[in-house]
Structure formats: structure tokens, C-alpha cells
Amino acid sequence: MKLYINNIHYESKANADETLLNVLRNELHLTGTKRGCDIGLCGTCTVLINGQVKRACKVKLSQLKETDKILTIEGMAANGKLHPIQEAFIEANAIQCGFCTPGMVLATKVLLDKNPKPTRDEIKRALQGNLCRCTGYQQIFDAVELVARKLNK
Ligand code: FES
Numbered sequence: 001m002k003l004y005i006n007n008i009h010y011e012s013k014a015n016a017d018e019t020l021l022n023v024l025r026n027e028l029h030l031t032g033t034k035r036g037c038d039i040g041l042c043g044t045c046t047v048l049i050n051g052q053v054k055r056a057c058k059v060k061l062s063q064l065k066e067t068d069k070i071l072t073i074e075g076m077a078a079n080g081k082l083h084p085i086q087e088a089f090i091e092a093n094a095i096q097c098g099f100c101t102p103g104m105v106l107a108t109k110v111l112l113d114k115n116p117k118p119t120r121d122e123i124k125r126a127l128q129g130n131l132c133r134c135t136g137y138q139q140i141f142d143a144v145e146l147v148a149r150k151l152n153k
Pocket residue numbers: 034035036037038039040041042043044045046055056057058
């Protein structure tokens with residue numbers, strides 16, 4: 001089926017019951033989307049579908065339409081420049097091993113698109129489905145506050 005990912009049209013030859021995560025990583029080589037638990041619990045495979053947070057390990061191709069707009073971490077940088085959310089994660093030291101980072105960045109985008117000035121509690125709630133085994137979360141929440149401040153200047 002045709003897939004529209006990061007404003008690019010792709011053709012997948014996978015079966016309809018294949019997961020989007022397998023297609024992204026194994027067929028299309030978009031490996032920025034990480035496989036953690038593979039059962040919908042950790043958030044490392046987070047992608048956006050029509051602006052909504054989705055777990056790519058839980059989405060089957062059969063659930064997608066060709067017109068769905070899929071955004072993966074590879075689609076966040078533009079014109080050779082990181083997205084401000086990505087820059088803020090670096091600036092706030094919110095990245096250690098980096099395994100959770102793509103999902104965190106995409107979940108942050110959805111939060112800030114809806115709520116440009118989130119409180120700390122709103123940030124925690126928005127990212128509660130994304131697990132990080134390294135940072136203790138505080139630097140991640142700091143990064144979200146940092147980029148929110150910058151974007152609201
Ligand atoms: S790999 Fe999909 S939620 Fe963990």
C-alpha cells in the first residue's frame with residue numbers, strides 16, 4: 001500500500017497485518033522510530049498520525065489510509081536544521097542513551113501544538129506514556145519548558 005510519511009510517498013509491499021513499526025524500520029529503513037517493548041507500553045515507537053500520538057508497534061497497515069499523514073522523527077528536522085524541540089533536548093541535557101528521545105520529541109510536538117504554554121504538570125501528563133530509563137525525566141521536562149519559552153517569545 002501507499003504510505004505518506006514525512007511528506008514523502010512510499011510504497012510498502014508488506015502484508016496488511018504487518019505493524020507500522022516493522023514497516024518503518026525493516027522495509028523503509030526509517031530506524032529513528034525505536035522498538036522498545038513492542039506491546040504498546042513504552043512509547044519509544046511513538047509516531048504521529050494526522051497529528052495524534054500513536055504507538056507504531058500497535059498500528060497495523062490495515063488500519064491506515066493512504067491519505068493518513070504520518071510523521072516520524074526523521075521528518076522533524078527541516079532544511080538541514082534540527083527542530084527547536086530537538087535543539088532544546090540537547091541544550092537541556094535531556095538525552096542520555098537517546099532511545100526514548102524520538103518518541104519524547106514527537107509527544108512534545110503534539111503537546112505544544114495544542115498547548116503552547118504547558119505547566120510542569122501538563123508536561124508530565126503529556127509525556128507519561130513515554131518511558132525513559134536514563135534521565136529521571138527532570139531534564140526532559142526542563143527541555144519542554146525551555147522550548148515552550150523560546151517559541152512563545
Ligand atoms: S515499542 Fe511500541 S510502545 Fe513500546
